[in-house]
Amino acid sequence: MLVISRKVSESIIIGDNIEIIISEISGDRAKICINAPKEIPIVRKELLETRSLNKEASVAPQPQTLNKLKNLLK
């Protein structure tokens, strides 16, 4: 993995047309601005991970598994 250190208002360029600018750093939080063609989707990683967990969770478990769970949580 490439690791680059940047200050506020500095940026990095990815490919020909994506720019990521560090806009503000406050505490443990960085505010970043992204300039990219609108056909490139940009999402927070948690969103993709939550979507993929939801897909995994969308099939009900076997009744015997669920019964085991209920007994455990009694």
Add this chain to the structure above:
Amino acid sequence: MDTKQEESLSTSGSNRNIIRFDDGILGFEEIKEYLLYHEDDNNIIWNLQNAESDVPSFIVVDPYAVLSDYNPVFTQADLSYFGETDGENFVLLAIAVIKPNLVDSVVNLKAPIVIDVNTGRAKQIILENSDYPIRQKLFGNK
């Protein structure tokens, strides 16, 4: 808070609740209406099922039963979905992946389902200001 949670859901009509997600649930954006059933007597385990079909069918759990000091922080923007409402009416549930080997089961504490029990409207909110795992082991702290 979990006790209060149980009461507010239980009093809203036998053990079955109709819940409406205006934006759907991530990955299932097109499905808006769900039924919420008790699965156990302790109100820890619930089933959240598409109101019009057998799928998707989620097991959702009381997050406070998983992590007793669970304390998610919501932003104004997160809660604007619910409009003018009293925060007292919110119930939180967390989507779980239940594995045949139960110790492998996980629960998403980073993106709880928030339900306004007065209106039955709900939304899955990804927390911005609280660091909770997306895959918290259901039995991780036992």
